Amino acid sequence: MNNNKNSTLSVSQRLQSILAKNWAILFTLIIILIFSFTGKRFFQLANFQNILHLSTIYLLLTASETFVIITGGIDLSVGFVMGLSSVLSAKIIELLHAANFPPALSISIGSIVALIVCIIPGLINGVLITKYKVPPFIATLGMMGIANGMALIISEGFPVAYLPRVLPNIGNSYLIYILPGKAISFFSKPKGIAGEEIKELIRIIPNSLIFISIIIFILWHILKNTKFGQHTYAIGGSMDAAVRAGINTNKHLIIIYVLSSFLAGLAGVFYVFQTGIGIYTSFGAMYELLAIAGVVIGGASLMGGKGGIIGSVIGVFLLGVIENGLHLSGVDPFFRYIAVGLILIVAVIIDQSFPDLL
Template sequence: MTNDTTGSTTTLETSPVLARRGERWRELATRQESLLILVYAVMVLAFSLLNPRYFSTASFGNILQDFAPVMLMAIAQTFIIITGGIDLSVGAVLGLSGVSAALAIRTTTESGMPPALSITLGIVAALLVGLAVGVVNGLLITRVRLAPFIATLATMGVCMGTTLVVTGGVQIAGAPKEVVLLGNTRYLEIFTVPLLVVLAILVIAWLALSRTRFGRHTYAIGSNAFAARVAGIDVDRHLMKVYAIGGVLAALAGLFVYFRLGSGSPASGRGGELQAIAAAVIGGISLMGGVGRVTGTALGALITASVLSGLILIGIEPNAQQIVVGALIAVAVAVQGIGRGNSRT
């Protein structure tokens, strides 16, 4: 009699434990990041079957070099989209900042300045350009009260035009060899200094969004800006910070492209805003604001860079790649819409 009672009690006690474990496994299986990892694995398999060179250390290293600037722009978009905004200028800022660094480094190098100091001044010039554009975006949105789409569309046009005027439509060469070495020297056949910097920024961004007041305010503004103001959050000041950070991150992306190529190209960054938005949206960042994680954005950026690299290896022409990026955005937004519809029912 005692044994039967003990057995039934044990069964009753373990049933809730097993149920909780099952719920945790189901939650893990349906999380955005888990689904993205599965999509990435299938994509790698598909491209590897079409071209075996895709599945190699050299190919993965190249993908990560392409991933670095996309990741920086995608982090910028993540902060901004979570607040309920958008930044169409990140690609143009990438191009203008890279050209600015190229001009500063070439001019100071030709004047006899040591390479280390010349490169430092080039980095400062690029970051100041990005900061300036980010501040202008913030002012247009918080003071002039332009919609983020219109404000950043205007600055995108200004940056693209300025880049063409400054360069005359040609590349800015004349970089010292230290620039190319800094951008292309690989460690463990994969990592470069710019890539390691990007990974460090990724960790900082994750901590900022998930562990700080800055992150809580960012989500609060995107969820309900009016309620955020009532709660005492200085929404305009916070948006100024977010767009300024976005400009600086886009400028860093321009620097890393310049370090990799060894020249400033006026064509750099074209379509970068689409890649950044695609990475964020694929990663689960809702265009409605207030939802998303940096970890999802990182996987979205990796998928975006991997898709573009795979398309090149299987012989798809570059002009068609933007079609694929646009399609990825449409599919990701559609999936988010289906998910919201299911959650309401």
């Protein structure tokens, strides 16, 4: 009988399986090595922090897509919900700022309102998918258009730009600043430095890294260690099994889509902090595609039931390193799209050709 599949695995099969599971990490390390030679100022603390900083919104979108894809669904609306959240929060902050509200208050109100509003697209997606049996692809495709239209209406097609100047300072600051031998400070540059000294300033740990680490840790914990996470995998593995095990799958899926659009909303608010303006998502930004690519590179299957937060983080990091490394190596930015497309396809081929044996 085929009782002991596990023990009959040969060494080479095991090796292949381990390689297939961890290729994304290996590949990332290899391209980091290559870019270290080809890229100007690539292998530097400042550059890696830069990659992480710019990956923040992708990490949020990819994490949200991870939950959805594990259930066997897909959320195409994340990129445009992010744009909606960005212009909505910025618009509120702008109006309150113009009415002479203190910056802290106007920023808090704008951010919180936008986050709450961004629950709505997810709620609608979830209800459409569970109660009305609309396929996730269609429901979220519709929501993508709606969110885009709302964002354009709110912003009237222009960036929302008259915001408190403290915003980008918060979003782009570092935890520690060191001026070698002279000064050290936290959260803002040491006072009274200018000119040449700025160039010597060493910045360590961007605020965005602290922020995203906390969020990612919480999401990882939810997926890996909690009942909610377990049920998410069960739904993706077998909807029938989940239903018969007494899991309220409709409620669970609605929460998943709400979580997804909430995280997209968080990405939009963060984007305002990072850039200092609120801007709608342009067509061609392809946030949702990059998010899906990150998840798939991280080992998830669009059939559901597979994947994880750590894999997705590696996927995002891989895409970030490629973009940054190609840029610093002087490669035309258009090639980046080709690279991402190729890696996405390779990821799926690897997933298909090496079934999980371990």
